[in-house]
Amino acid sequence: EDLRERVRALGGADVVYDPVGGELFHAAMRACRPEARLVVIGFASGEVPRIPANHLLVKNLDVIGFYWGGYMAFRPEAVRQSLSTLFEWYAQGRLAPHISHRLPLARAGEGLELLRSRSSTGKVVIEIPGV
Known part of the structure; x- marks a missing residue:
């Protein structure tokens, strides 16, 4: 399914x-409405995109980067508060992370390879007996 067409249809x-x-x-950028905001939070594909400034101009788009690690240096309390809220939402069932693989500890190497090769489509969980 074409992401751009599907989102634009909505x-x-x-x-x-x-x-x-x-x-x-x-x-995703092409699927944005005028005055949309695109928040870059990572490059799981391994490819850092080049951003065509003319698209930003024509659609009045905002593109911003967000890196948690940077906040630990200049706003650590914001990180603590955000993580506290996330854990609270998770405990309430308001968040449901996509888990693509559950592996026993004996297969942890396979889990790491899934991450290294970018083959997982969600979280890789290593299950430790008794924990």
């Missing part, structure tokens, strides 16, 4: 959180 995106980069970044 009216376009007002906000995009992009952890992937690469071609999906470009598809």
Whole structure:
């Protein structure tokens, strides 16, 4: 399914959180409505996209980067508060992370390879007996 066409058929995106980069970044940018905000949070695809400034101008788009690690240096309390809220939401069942693989501890190497090769489509969970 074409991301751009599917999102545009729904009216376009007002906000995009992009952890992937690469071609999906470009598809997401093209799917944005005018005055949308695109937040870059990672490059799981391994490709850092080049951003065409003319697209930003024509659609009045905002593209911003967000790196948690940077906040630890200049706003550590914001990180603590955000993580506290996330854990609270998770405990309440308001968040459901996508887990693509559950592996026993004996297969932890396989789990690391899934991450290294970018073959997982979600979280890789290593299950430790008794924990």
